[in-house]
Amino acid sequence: MKLFLYVDRESVVHRLHPVTKIVALPLLFGAALRLDDLAPLVVAALVVLVVAAASRSLDAVAGMGSLLVTLFVATTLVWGLFDPARGLVHGHADRAGVEHAAALGLRLSAMVALGIVFLATTRVEDFAYGLRSLGLPYRVAFALTLAFRLVPTFVASGRAVAEAQRARGLDLDHGGPVSRMRRYIPLLVPMFLTAVRRADRLAAALETRGFGSGEGRTDLIEHRFAARDVAAVALVALLVVLAWRGGALVSVEGIRAASDGAMVWLRGSLAHLRGER
Amino acid sequence: MSAVLEVRGLRFAYRGTDREVLRGIDLTIRLGEAVGIVGASGAGKTTLLRCANGLIPGFFPGQLTGEVRLAGESPAAVGVARASRHAGMVFQDFEAQLFSTNTALEVAFGAESFGVPRDEIARRITECLARVGLAGFEKREPATLSGGEKQRLAIASVLAVRPKLVLLDEPTTDLDPIGKQEVHAILREILCDGTAVAVIEHETEELLDLGRVLHLDGGAVAADGPPSISLAGAATLAARGVEPPVLALAAEALGVVEIPTVAALVARFEGMRVRSRPLRAQTPAAGQRSVQRGGAAVIEVDRLVHRYPLRDRPSVDEVSFSIGRGEFVALLGANGSGKTTLAKHLNGLLRPTSGRVRVSGEDTARTGTAALARQVGYVFQDPDHQIFSATVAEEMAFGPRNLGCPPDEIDQRIAAALEVVGLTEERDRDPFVLTKGQRQRLAVASVLATAPQVLVLDEPTTGLDFNDRRRMLGLLADLHRRGHTVLAVTHAMELVASHCERALVLADGKLVFDGAVPELFRNQEVLERARLKPPAAWRLGRELGIEALTPEDLTAALHEAVARPAGVVS
Numbered sequence: 001m002k003l004f005l006y007v008d009r010e011s012v013v014h015r016l017h018p019v020t021k022i023v024a025l026p027l028l029f030g031a032a033l034r035l036d037d038l039a040p041l042v043v044a045a046l047v048v049l050v051v052a053a054a055s056r057s058l059d060a061v062a063g064m065g066s067l068l069v070t071l072f073v074a075t076t077l078v079w080g081l082f083d084p085a086r087g088l089v090h091g092h093a094d095r096a097g098v099e100h101a102a103a104l105g106l107r108l109s110a111m112v113a114l115g116i117v118f119l120a121t122t123r124v125e126d127f128a129y130g131l132r133s134l135g136l137p138y139r140v141a142f143a144l145t146l147a148f149r150l151v152p153t154f155v156a157s158g159r160a161v162a163e164a165q166r167a168r169g170l171d172l173d174h175g176g177p178v179s180r181m182r183r184y185i186p187l188l189v190p191m192f193l194t195a196v197r198r199a200d201r202l203a204a205a206l207e208t209r210g211f212g213s214g215e216g217r218t219d220l221i222e223h224r225f226a227a228r229d230v231a232a233v234a235l236v237a238l239l240v241v242l243a244w245r246g247g248a249l250v251s252v253e254g255i256r257a258a259s260d261g262a263m264v265w266l267r268g269s270l271a272h273l274r275g276e277r
Numbered sequence: 278m279s280a281v282l283e284v285r286g287l288r289f290a291y292r293g294t295d296r297e298v299l300r301g302i303d304l305t306i307r308l309g310e311a312v313g314i315v316g317a318s319g320a321g322k323t324t325l326l327r328c329a330n331g332l333i334p335g336f337f338p339g340q341l342t343g344e345v346r347l348a349g350e351s352p353a354a355v356g357v358a359r360a361s362r363h364a365g366m367v368f369q370d371f372e373a374q375l376f377s378t379n380t381a382l383e384v385a386f387g388a389e390s391f392g393v394p395r396d397e398i399a400r401r402i403t404e405c406l407a408r409v410g411l412a413g414f415e416k417r418e419p420a421t422l423s424g425g426e427k428q429r430l431a432i433a434s435v436l437a438v439r440p441k442l443v444l445l446d447e448p449t450t451d452l453d454p455i456g457k458q459e460v461h462a463i464l465r466e467i468l469c470d471g472t473a474v475a476v477i478e479h480e481t482e483e484l485l486d487l488g489r490v491l492h493l494d495g496g497a498v499a500a501d502g503p504p505s506i507s508l509a510g511a512a513t514l515a516a517r518g519v520e521p522p523v524l525a526l527a528a529e530a531l532g533v534v535e536i537p538t539v540a541a542l543v544a545r546f547e548g549m550r551v552r553s554r555p556l557r558a559q560t561p562a563a564g565q566r567s568v569q570r571g572g573a574a575v576i577e578v579d580r581l582v583h584r585y586p587l588r589d590r591p592s593v594d595e596v597s598f599s600i601g602r603g604e605f606v607a608l609l610g611a612n613g614s615g616k617t618t619l620a621k622h623l624n625g626l627l628r629p630t631s632g633r634v635r636v637s638g639e640d641t642a643r644t645g646t647a648a649l650a651r652q653v654g655y656v657f658q659d660p661d662h663q664i665f666s667a668t669v670a671e672e673m674a675f676g677p678r679n680l681g682c683p684p685d686e687i688d689q690r691i692a693a694a695l696e697v698v699g700l701t702e703e704r705d706r707d708p709f710v711l712t713k714g715q716r717q718r719l720a721v722a723s724v725l726a727t728a729p730q731v732l733v734l735d736e737p738t739t740g741l742d743f744n745d746r747r748r749m750l751g752l753l754a755d756l757h758r759r760g761h762t763v764l765a766v767t768h769a770m771e772l773v774a775s776h777c778e779r780a781l782v783l784a785d786g787k788l789v790f791d792g793a794v795p796e797l798f799r800n801q802e803v804l805e806r807a808r809l810k811p812p813a814a815w816r817l818g819r820e821l822g823i824e825a826l827t828p829e830d831l832t833a834a835l836h837e838a839v840a841r842p843a844g845v846v847s
Contacts (some may be wrong), residue, residue: 006378008416063586106514123378144744152420157662163626164663169650169679169727189665197661200375204336208366208439212388214359220385220398225309 317518
């Protein structure tokens with residue numbers, strides 16, 4: 001069974017320096033959060049698809065299709081119904097309300113899809129490498145990426161627990177919400193205990209392979225900043241600026257945000273170059 | 278050669294318990310030396326290894342006295358991470374020790390931790406992967422490897438640190454017979470470059486050609502020496518919960534103290550007429566109920582195909598068979614051959630991609646797992662994936678309650694099932710304080726409480742010591758006698774040889790054999806294709822020119838040959 005989202009392929013996005021990707025992701029998220037009308041968000045979703053295609057990870061995104069669709073539908077429904085300003089339950093039934101709800105649904109799905117592209121093109125080791133290049137200590141960088149290593153194994157053991165209890169006649173599909181909640185106990189107890197045990201064993205395995213030995217750590221992987229990183233950052237900056245739309249091009253706020261982003265990236269690359277020497 | 282591990286007067290009790298797991302161990306392991314460690318569960322084997330690399334007291338605190346020196350340092354003082362430069366450890370659970378995106382990075386991790394230069398790491402990756410037969414696997418994700426490959430990767434990732442001592446805690450438990458053999462072959466090779474090896478192993482057969490076997494009993498050294506001596510004395514070993522090697526049993530049949538080599542044993546019987554005893558599975562009574570002979574089919578699998586999403590080939594591929602009421606069938610095959618995938622169709626946990634599975638005539642795709650639980654009990658490999666209750670009895674009540682069984686009947690069923698698995702006295706205890714063997718039997722009992730006709734067991738004997746394994750096998754035989762249909766998914770060929778009437782063998786998802794167990798053992802082509810190996814008794818029997826399914830078959834034949842006057846050919 002495959003446990004990571006990472007797809008081992010050659011693409012320009014795979015080859016980007018992890019720092020570039022780590023900096024680009026929140027910037028693009030920020031840009032998406034600036035948008036709340038349907039038309040620009042459709043464009044933003046298309047941009048995500050183009051990035052996915054360029055990184056040859058369309059299939060990874062499609063593999064999470066059900067999650068993306070669920071997020072879209074749920075968000076659209078919740079906003080469409082309960083938005084205090086435009087929601088149906090508050091007596092507003094107009095096209096603008098529905099469009100707004102769909103826009104927010106699309107925004108969330110597009111952001112998650114972008115996250116999937118990031119994980120599909122970046123190994124956890126590259127992720128940790130990038131965080132270290134940005135100046136985080138190795139232990140902290142490793143701990144942050146540990147979640148990505150653990151989640152898939154938790155999912156796998158969660159599945160095993162569910163199968164074991166279903167085989168003993170556990171039925172989660174029928175009954176009222178309270179009795180259904182109670183029926184989750186046979187799942188939660190073993191899931192929690194196996195998760196704790198797994199984490200414990202992983203910790204032991206890490207230390208028996210010298211993790212935290214106190215000796216200077218070396219890295220097998222190596223990344224260098226290249227022209228494509230400059231191009232990628234320029235592209236991200238352009239998208240961020242575009243997200244502020246027309247007028248924002250000349251606004252102080254937009255320029256400052258863009259230059260802040262550039263500075264973060266620059267500082268990261270400088271720190272990295274210093275580390276090289 | 279100089280000592281890499283020195284242990285003097287070691288005693289240890291885990292925190293929160295009074296029981297000393299180790300009670301005064303003295304042990305020296307030298308460079309280039311291989312030590313097999315045997316003993317019943319609870320004898321202190323794992324605890325001893327944990328003391329050697331500092332996991333005790335670093336990870337598992339408690340009361341430790343005595344002295345441990347690893348390459349001259351105290352592992353407790355330097356800590357696990359630094360001690361691991363000298364002593365690498367391979368765990369039984371191959372999932373939890375692999376955490377990297379690909380095998381190259383997995384092997385690199387240890388060397389990176391110790392600051393080995395990049396080009397040297399790259400050299401070691403190539404070298405260590407080649408050592409364990411995984412050359413060319415550099416870019417594979419560890420999770421996509423088979424069980425045997427994962428365990429060999431774990432060994433490679435430890436070797437890349439270039440430790441002086443490699444500790445292995447039951448590394449072959451979950452592996453198919455050939456996978457076990459491959460791991461042990463690698464261990465023999467490691468020794469050649471001066472590395473020492475200490476390996477805990479329940480299968481004593483695998484240790485016979487090792488230099489030294491340490492037998493722990495109740496936290497003390499019961500025997501320590503060449504296996505021909507420390508694994509001799511079959512009766513004593515069995516009494517202490519260690520499976521005697523078949524050669525030891527044969528030696529005892531001859532009245533010899535030391536375990537002979539196979540060649541010596543064969544020479545001893547040269548010219549004598551050793552005759553096979555009638556094989557159990559061929560006696561007419563056994564196969565009577567099987568479908569081929571007209572019994573009622575309880576499980577019918579018809580051209581079953583199962584394909585997981587994103588896989589290029591199906592995991593179960595056009596498999597057809599049926600199982601008659603009351604049969605005891607083994608489902609065999611290499612790690613990753615599709616056994617568990619197939620078994621999960623029998624209670625509807627998985628739905629066929631195409632084809633059909635019927636239980637008592639009902640299509641499992643339509644019935645649903647919860648309803649099928651009345652007919653098919655499925656015992657999973659890891660009991661800890663299902664245990665959640667505060668007492669044994671409550672745990673067992675879960676299944677029947679789900680099926681709407683009235684309370685007084687639940688109580689009766691619990692009492693009956695506890696009796697069958699021998700846990701009556703633990704009825705009100707907390708399942709989490711039970712031993713591994715007891716928890717495994719609790720898992721069987723909690724499935725029995727749903728009163729299913731068919732029992733499917735996934736690796737029922739894995740990870741159990743000799744005593745618990747015998748108890749589990751006795752339990753399965755008992756259930757079979759009571760009329761249950763039993764399907765055991767297993768790598769344990771001893772179980773197959775001593776209990777099953779019929780074997781189904783999968784290779785790459787295809788059914789490559791369906792027939793009587795002795796026929797399978799004679800079929801070299803199927804054995805090779807499915808990475809199977811007949812049990813030790815059968816293999817030794819073949820050397821002597823006879824067929825023996827169990828150690829008892831073999832020793833009885835030897836007794837008979839010895840008892841007959843020399844030179845007389847009847």
